[in-house]
Amino acid sequence: MKLHNYFRSSASFRVRIALNLKGLAYDYIPVHIARGEHKTGPFAAISPDMLVPLLEDEGERFTQSLAIMEYLDEIQPEPALLPGDPVGRAHVRALAESIACEIHPLNNLRVLKYLVRELKLDDEAKNAWYRHWVREGMVSFERQLAQYPAGTYCYGNTPTIADCCLVPQIFNGKRFDCDFSGLPRTMAAFDACMQLDAFQRAEPSNCPDAEA
Structure with missing residues (x-):
C-alpha cells in the first residue's frame, strides 16, 4: 500500500489512524499541499480531484477518507471500524x-x-x-x-x-x-x-x- 498524504491534513490523519488500527503496513508518500504539490507534477497526474489522501493498493487508487476507511474495513475486517449491525x-x-x-x-x-x-x-x-x-x-x-x-x-x-x-x-x-x-x-x-x-x-x- 502507498498513502499519499500531508502531515497536517485531517483527512489524511483519519486514514493513517485506520491503517494503524488495522495493523496494515504502507509507504508514506508526502504531498505538501500548503506548497501546492497536490496540483502539479506526479501527484496531479494520478489524482483527478487533486486532493489528499490517496491510497494505492493492488493496482487501484482510492480517494476520499471515508471511502478509504470503509475499503480498509472490507479488506481487513478485524478489528472492525464499523459496528456489525x-x-x-x-x-x-x-x-x-x-x-x-x-x-x-x-x-x-x-x-x-x-x-x-x-x-x-x-x-x-x-x-x-x-x-x-x-x-x-x-x-x-x-x-x-x-x-x-x-x-x-x-x-x-x-x-x-x-x-x-x-x-x-x-x-x-x-x-x-x-x-x-x-x-x-x-x-x-x-x-x-x-x-x-x-x-x-x-x-x-x-x-x-x-x-x-
Whole structure:
C-alpha cells in the first residue's frame, strides 16, 4: 500500500489512524499541499480531484477518507471500524459524516486560503471563522453522542471511523485555539483514543514530513 498524504491534513490523519488500527503496513508518500504539490507534477497526474489522501493498493487508487476507511474495513475486517449491525453502522457513519461533511469542508486549507486571498480577510477574521464553525459543529456532535449509551469511544467500547474523524478535528481545532469546553462525551472519547498507540503514531508530529 502507498498513502499519499500531508502531515497536517485531517483527512489524511483519519486514514493513517485506520491503517494503524488495522495493523496494515504502507509507504508514506508526502504531498505538501500548503506548497501546492497536490496540483502539479506526479501527484496531479494520478489524482483527478487533486486532493489528499490517496491510497494505492493492488493496482487501484482510492480517494476520499471515508471511502478509504470503509475499503480498509472490507479488506481487513478485524478489528472492525464499523459496528456489525445496520443500526450501529448508520449511527457511526452519521457521526463520522458530521465531522467530515459538516465541519471540515468549511475549514480546510483551500477555504481558509480563499478567505484570505480572494475575500481579503485578515488572520484574525479568518481564525474567527474557523473557530465559529468548529465550535458550532462540535456542540452538535456532543448532542448526537448524548443519544447513545455512554461508552469508551464515540460509539461503544471500540474505536470506529467516528473516532478516526474526531481526533484529527480536535487536533486541528487546538491549533486555532478553538473552544472545546462543555463537551464531556466528545472530549472523553478523544482522550480515550489518545491512549492508543494507533492514534499516537498517526499524530502529525510523528509523520516523516512534519514541520514545526
